[in-house]
Amino acid sequence: MSLETRPPGEASDDAAASQAGALAPDHRDWALVASREIRVKLTDRNFLVSTGITLVLIIGLLGLQAFIAARSGATEYSVVVSSAQGEAIVGQAEAVLQAQEDDASVSVTRVGDAAAGEALVTEGDADGALTQRQGGWTLLSDGGGPAELERALADAVRQAALTANAEAAGTSVPELLSGAELTTEDVSGEDAAEEVVQIVAGILFGVLFYMASLTYGISIANSVVEEKQSRIVEILAAVIPVRALLTGKVLGNTLLAFGQMALLVGVSLIGLSFTEFDRFLPMMTEPLLWYLPFFVAGFVALACMWAAAGALASRTEDLQSTTLPLTLTLVLVFVVALNLEGAARTAGSFVPVMSTILMPMRLLEGGVGWWEPVAALAATVVFGYLTILVGSTLYRRALMQTQGRVTLRQAMRLKG
Structure with missing residues (x-):
């Protein structure tokens, strides 16, 4: 049996190399x-x-925002009338509402007289009943109607009255209201x-x-x-x-x-x-x-x-x-x-x-x-x-x- 011999410094050199390799910086x-x-x-x-x-x-916050938007949905109102003129006014009111909200709508129910319309309102089947009385129009409601509907009907009644009065005076509504409108403009552009x-x-x-x-x-x-x-x-x-x-x-x-x-x-x-x-x-x-x-x-x-x-x-x-x-x-x-x-x-x-x-x-x-x-x-x-x-x-x-x-x-x- 023979023993392999190495030069005296070789073993120590290998050990040093091994240790240096272990301690060498690794890019990983x-x-x-x-x-x-x-x-x-x-x-x-x-x-x-x-x-x-x-x-x-x-x-949660974004979901609540989406939920509120979904629940709000399109605005819907119901109005009872007893004449063709009343139907025309409600149609004009719907146009006023849609100018503010595209999906807004007003359904019209035609009845024989004002008493029938009032009965539908008190039973909760309509938001209001539009009836013509001496000197103008009246909106009947049970405990107060929706404010947006009241404003839209008021604008429509005013427009109908202006049209009728302008025709009686031999003029038109645009001529009658010429120079009487105030417009607003936001100059900030934002x-x-x-x-x-x-x-x-x-x-x-x-x-x-x-x-x-x-x-x-x-x-x-x-x-x-x-x-x-x-x-x-x-x-x-x-x-x-x-x-x-x-x-x-x-x-x-x-x-x-x-x-x-x-x-x-x-x-x-x-x-x-x-x-x-x-x-x-x-x-x-x-x-x-x-x-x-x-x-x-x-x-x-x-x-x-x-x-x-x-x-x-x-x-x-x-x-x-x-x-x-x-x-x-x-x-x-x-x-x-x-x-x-x-x-x-x-x-x-x-x-x-x-x-x-x-x-x-x-x-x-x-x-x-x-x-x-x-x-x-x-x-x-x-x-x-x-x-x-x-x-x-x-x-x-x-x-x-x-x-x-x-x-x-x-x-x-x-x-x-």
Whole structure:
């Protein structure tokens, strides 16, 4: 039996190579971290319950709106008359109602006399009975008729009287009323309902970004400090580069935030198509398409800073102080963005992060040049690149410091 011998340094070289291969950075490391972040979040009961409750509220509100619209349906009235002239007046009243509501209708029942009409009204078989008495027309009702019907019949009676009097005077109603009409004109050129939709949609865009940035930002910081407090990060950092840890956390939470936002917006748009506001959906297409990249760029610009805030803490109790600057900044950006007006609002729509709230709102209102969202998005991307550099530096330098909370000044002085 022979024994195979090797040169003295060969075995140790193989072992070193094997160890180096095990510790070598793998381009899949960040993907593993990202998938873990997503998997943990998707199995978190609080996350699933809160998302479900939000969806139920959105569906409930839109469903209620659709239900009310369906129940309201077409307006229908019934009127009893005892003469051909009465029928003509009711027909004119129906035309008045249809000018306000296309599906409105008034059914006419012809009876022999006013007493028969009054009997139908008191029995609840008609909304009113129109009868002619000395000096004009009278509408009989049981407890007061519908106000819209009364106004329409009053207009029809007035028109019939004007026509009869004009013929008796040898003229026509248009000539008789020449110069006597007052018309109104809205010089703003805006539809009141459209303006309301623009304001509400713009605020919702801002709220979605604010809530996602705050919720997932704190989640990133919590994840970092929990791994640091339990010393698991020391094991992870031994096999996974710190840069890959940060990249995975940021990308994983970005995908979660974007997915949740897309789900809520998608359900809202589908539900909106079943309401009376569906005519505004085309108006929201361009702002929504721009909102998506603004959302991602703004979120990523802040995500690394949240990770850095988590790395600066050594215990969960330290998070309140390390994340406070970011929380206050988000609140300030959100409040200021919603209260800016005029030129200040236009200028604010180019400020990174604030542009994620203001630019989609301006796009909803219209009158925005094609270059404006492009420039604002480019500014956000550049700002995001800078925050990623700063955030990743702070994260890398403070991550292994477990002796206590690390201040910002201390982290900048550390080597990493």
